[in-house]
Amino acid sequence: MPEKQTSEPRSEWHTPEPPLYLQECVDIGADTGTGNLLGIQPVMTVDDYHRLEYFEHKLGGYLDEAARRGWISDKTVVVFPEYIGTWLVALDAPQRVLRARSLTVAMLHLILRRPAGFAQQLFHARSRDRIKDALFRMHADRIADAYQQAFSRLASRFGVTVVAGSVLMPGPTVEQGMLRTGDGPLYNMGAVFHPDGRLDERLIKKVHPIPLEEPYTCAADPAELPHFDTPAGRMGVLICADSWYPDTYAALRSQGVRFVVVPSYLVPAGIWESPWRGYGRDRTPDDVDLRDLKTITEKEAWLKYALAGRVGLAGCLAGINVFLRGTLWDFDSDGSSIAVWEGGHYLSRTTDAAALLNLWL
Numbered sequence: 001m002p003e004k005q006t007s008e009p010r011s012e013w014h015t016p017e018p019p020l021y022l023q024e025c026v027d028i029g030a031d032t033g034t035g036n037l038l039g040i041q042p043v044m045t046v047d048d049y050h051r052l053e054y055f056e057h058k059l060g061g062y063l064d065e066a067a068r069r070g071w072i073s074d075k076t077v078v079v080f081p082e083y084i085g086t087w088l089v090a091l092d093a094p095q096r097v098l099r100a101r102s103l104t105v106a107m108l109h110l111i112l113r114r115p116a117g118f119a120q121q122l123f124h125a126r127s128r129d130r131i132k133d134a135l136f137r138m139h140a141d142r143i144a145d146a147y148q149q150a151f152s153r154l155a156s157r158f159g160v161t162v163v164a165g166s167v168l169m170p171g172p173t174v175e176q177g178m179l180r181t182g183d184g185p186l187y188n189m190g191a192v193f194h195p196d197g198r199l200d201e202r203l204i205k206k207v208h209p210i211p212l213e214e215p216y217t218c219a220a221d222p223a224e225l226p227h228f229d230t231p232a233g234r235m236g237v238l239i240c241a242d243s244w245y246p247d248t249y250a251a252l253r254s255q256g257v258r259f260v261v262v263p264s265y266l267v268p269a270g271i272w273e274s275p276w277r278g279y280g281r282d283r284t285p286d287d288v289d290l291r292d293l294k295t296i297t298e299k300e301a302w303l304k305y306a307l308a309g310r311v312g313l314a315g316c317l318a319g320i321n322v323f324l325r326g327t328l329w330d331f332d333s334d335g336s337s338i339a340v341w342e343g344g345h346y347l348s349r350t351t352d353a354a355a356l357l358n359l360w361l
Contacts, residue, residue, distance in 0.1 A: 018048060020061050021326075023353035025069065028339055028346055029360035035075030035232025037261060038066055038160075039320040039357040041337040041348060042081070046098050046328055049090040056150040059084075062356060063158050071358045074195055075231040076160040081324035082188070082240045082265040085147040085167030089139050103329040107135055114138065126185045129215035133186055136168045136216075140181040144169060147191075148179045148199060156197030161230045165263040165324070166190040166206070166239050168217070174201045185218035190239055190263060192228050202226035206239040207248055210279060212267075225251045232361055233258030236314060240264040243306040243321065245285050249313035259361065260314050262307050262321040266298075269332035272351060276301035299336070299347075308338055308345045317342040320359055325352070 021043040040062045048058045059080065066072055090097060093110065100106035111118045111131075117138050125133035136143075144167075151164040171182025172189050177199055179191065188206040193199055205220035206213075225248060228235045236252035236259070243262040252260060266272070275294040278284040278301075284293075288305055296304070303309060307321045323335030336348040339359040348355045 018045075018054065018058050018061075020058070020065070021354045022062070022065065022356070024348055024350040024355040025065070025358075026339075026346060026348070026356070027069070027071070027358045029341065031360050033075075035077065035230075035361045036071060036073070037232070037259065037318070037320045037339070037359045037361065038071055038076055038078045039261075039322040039337050039339065039359070040078065040080055041322050041325055041350070041355040041357070042084070043354045044084070044087070044324060044326040044328065046087070046090055049087045050093065050098060052088075052091060052146050052150060055088065055146070056153060059150070060154055060157070062354070063154065063160075066356055066358065067158065069358070071356075072158055072160060074159050076158075077163065077230055077232050077235060077261065078154075078158075078160050079163045079261045079320055079322050080151075080165035080263060081322045082166045082190075082263040083168075083324055084165030084263070085143065085151075086136075087328055088143045088146045088167070089136060091142060091146055100329060103331060106329050107131070110135060110139075124183060127216040127218075132216040136186060137170045137181075140170050143167060144172070144179045144181055151191070151193050152197040152199060155193035155195060159195045161195055161228075161232070161235075162193040163235075163237055163261050163263065164191045164193060166204075172203055172205075174199060174203065177201075186216055187220065188213060188217050188239060190237060192235075192237070195231070200228060202228070204237045204239060206242055208241045208245055208283070210241050211283065222247045222251045227252065227255040227257055236260045238262050238307075241279070243310065246287065246310070246313055249310055253313065253315040257314055258316055258318070260307060260311055260316060260319040262319065264321055264335060265324045265333060266335040267331055267333050269334050272299050272334040272336065273297055298334075302335075302338070303345070303347070308340050311340050318359065318361055320357060322357070325354065
């Protein structure tokens with residue numbers, strides 16, 4: 001499937017405020033009327049999370065550009081990256097939080113704003129990292145409300161299906177169409193919004209948290225992975241590291257998915273071209289050739305062992321994998337988005353800016 005359009009210089013873009021930092025827009029395949037996957041690799045900053053309207057306006061800017069290019073229809077599935085909603089913890093925070101030199105310092109300022117509330121949630125914390133658990137639990141209701149408002153409005157405004165990346169939530173459920181939090185453990189979870197803005201009642205919970213996440217998030221059961229019937233066909237969603245494991249693909253295969261989408265977040269900066277270290281011997285998938293450890297790059301490992309190399313295990317041949325980019329406090333990200341189809345794949349050339357990948361199904 002040939003690539004129809006490659007990147008354009010940043011200077012040619014006329015982006016609204018806030019800046020989109022958009023360097024690459026790629027159109028893959030041809031419109032046959034059966035739908036498309038629109039992968040959004042955004043560049044996010046702390047300021048984008050300061051107000052809900054800033055957050056929504058920033059993400060809407062990428063969709064506006066896609067619409068200008070003719071990539072938006074009622075059969076479009078839009079995919080945002082992992083953790084895109086988590087940083088709404090900074091919503092309406094004072095400048096000392098936004099300008100903190102590190103996430104740790106920002107968290108300290110958030111705790112000191114509501115010490116009694118933090119102490120109460122610390123009592124309910126269920127994770128080994130009780131501080132992160134309590135902090136996100138303390139803000140969970142507000143984050144859930146903002147996350148749903150923003151992505152519901154984007155889905156209905158553009159008339160598309162939205163895979164809203166992921167967000168940290170304690171005991172998440174959907175009740176009467178609303179995302180609710182509970183007293184259960186924290187999950188790295190994602191949600192799907194339909195073209196009318198409706199939140200799907202089924203949530204996606206990460207099955208294989210990476211070592212960095214394990215102290216504060218709970219692992220889900222692969223048997224609980226849902227499918228979603230969209231205007232473009234039946235969809236499976238795997239959150240980041242879940243795209244590395246055969247058990248998650250087997251769960252989706254049994255549900256007859258047409259395509260798989262993967263929201264991802266990768267830190268730190270520079271890891272994409274560095275030697276691949278795996279997830280540790282007890283977490284690295286059993287079928288990985290251990291000789292690849294430290295002999296191939298992180299990028300090469302994603303192409304070999306994640307969606308691009310495994311999508312056939314789900315019984316389908318198309319998918320898209322998007323990464324969150326930008327610097328959030330002292331977290332500087334990496335990764336290039338990937339589109340996959342029968343017979344090939346496209347790896348975004350843009351690693352330090354925003355990109356749009358449009359894959360016709």
